[in-house]
Amino acid sequence: AQSVAQPEDQVNVAEGNPLTVKCTYSVSGNPYLFWYVQYPNRGLQFLLKYITGDNLVKGSYGFEAEFNESQTSFHLKKPSALVSDSALYFCAVREGTGGFKTIFGAGTRLFVKA
Amino acid sequence: DTAVSQTPKYLVTQMGNDKSIKCEQNLGHDTMYWYKQDSKKFLKIMFSYNNKELIINETVPNRFSPKSPDKAHLNLHINSLELGDSAVYFCASSQDSPGIQPQHFGDGTRLSIL
Numbered sequence: 628a629q630s631v632a633q634p635e636d637q638v639n640v641a642e643g644n645p646l647t648v649k650c651t652y653s654v655s656g657n658p659y660l661f662w663y664v665q666y667p668n669r670g671l672q673f674l675l676k677y678i679t680g681d682n683l684v685k686g687s688y689g690f691e692a693e694f695n696e697s698q699t700s701f702h703l704k705k706p707s708a709l710v711s712d713s714a715l716y717f718c719a720v721r722e723g724t725g726g727f728k729t730i731f732g733a734g735t736r737l738f739v740k741a
Numbered sequence: 742d743t744a745v746s747q748t749p750k751y752l753v754t755q756m757g758n759d760k761s762i763k764c765e766q767n768l769g770h771d772t773m774y775w776y777k778q779d780s781k782k783f784l785k786i787m788f789s790y791n792n793k794e795l796i797i798n799e800t801v802p803n804r805f806s807p808k809s810p811d812k813a814h815l816n817l818h819i820n821s822l823e824l825g826d827s828a829v830y831f832c833a834s835s836q837d838s839p840g841i842q843p844q845h846f847g848d849g850t851r852l853s854i855l
Contacts, residue, residue, distance in 0.1 A: 659841055670745070670831055670846030671784075678841060715782060721841070728797055729844070731784040 629654040631720045633732035640708045641740050648703040648735045650718030660701040661719040661729070662692055671717060677701060688712070708739045744768050747832050747847040754822060755855050761818045762850045764832030772796075773815040774833040774844065775807060784831070790815055827854045 630653045640646045652658055659678055663671040675686025682694045692703045701718060718732040745766045754760055766773065774797075775787040789797035790809040804820040815832060829851050833844040 661843060663843075663846075665782075668848070670833070670848045671844070672846070673843035676843060717784065728786055728789075730786075734782045734784075 629658075629720055629728075629730050631718050631730055631732040633716075633718055633735045635735050636733075637736045637738065639738045639740065642710050643707050646705050646708045646712070646737065646739070648716050648718075648737060650701045650703065650732060651699050652701060652718070652720040653699060654720055658701075659721040659729075660692075660694065661721075662686065662690070662701075662703050663717045663719060663731075665715040665717065665734070667714075674703070674716075708737075710739050710741050713737055713739045743847075745832055745834055745845050745847040747830075747850050749850060750848065751851050751853075753853045753855065756822055756824060758822050759818070759820045760822060760852075761816055762830055762832075762852075764815045764817070764847060766813055766832075766834040766845070768834055768836075768845060770834035770836050770845070771812060772835045772837065773809065773812075774835075775815065775817050776831040776833065776846075778829045778831060778849070780828070788815075788817075822852075822854050824854050827852055 632651045661676045662674040665671045674690050675684050677684045677694045685691045690705050715734045715736050717734050719729050721729040748763050772791045774789045776784050778784045787801050788807040793809045806818045809815045829849040831849045832847045835844045836842040
């Protein structure tokens with residue numbers, strides 16, 4: 628069965644510093660991986676996805692993520708954090724073979740201090 | 742010109758009542774979803790429809806019944822509401838059935854059971 632783990636409930640970073648939000652996954656077959664962001668009282672918004680190809684994926688708002696097959700990880704990164712990046716971030720995975728379900732991680736809350 | 746819209750935004754009701762939540766998407770997508778987000782922000786798929794056909798039906802009490810009158814609409818009816826049903830319910834849509842394309846979320850319906 629597919630699963631996704633976000634080991635950190637919360638990440639704190641100072642504005643201007645690089646940020647990393649961690650995600651590891653477990654699937655049968657090739658993974659389809661996603662990152663979403665949720666602001667207060669809003670629905671999830673898509674940031675980026677990995678389907679195949681280049682392991683470094685670039686997305687919205689300056690975010691990028693690195694797919695590492697050997698470590699089964701898909702960490703979200705940004706070179707310079709903004710206060711406005713403070714939000715709840717979800718990693719999600721869908722199995723590449725069969726099924727239609729996308730499984731979401733438990734979420735990581737990012738706080739960026741001015 | 743909201744892409745995925747849900748009504749109502751807030752729903753406060755008594756235990757035992759029956760209520761419905763409506764969802765509409767104007768993106769021309771074939772697949773729609775219902776998710777439940779609990780108080781710890783954990784997001785869980787409930788149902789998914791592709792071209793009005795049910796393709797995902799998770800372990801959800803049969804008090805919950807989705808209905809898709811057409812590709813653009815997916816409603817959720819809940820009978821005999823219980824305290825544990827209090828949550829935020831999100832509707833989402835995507836362009837494809839296998840879930841490779843990102844999902845677009847509404848802003849949620851906050852259901853509170855008194």
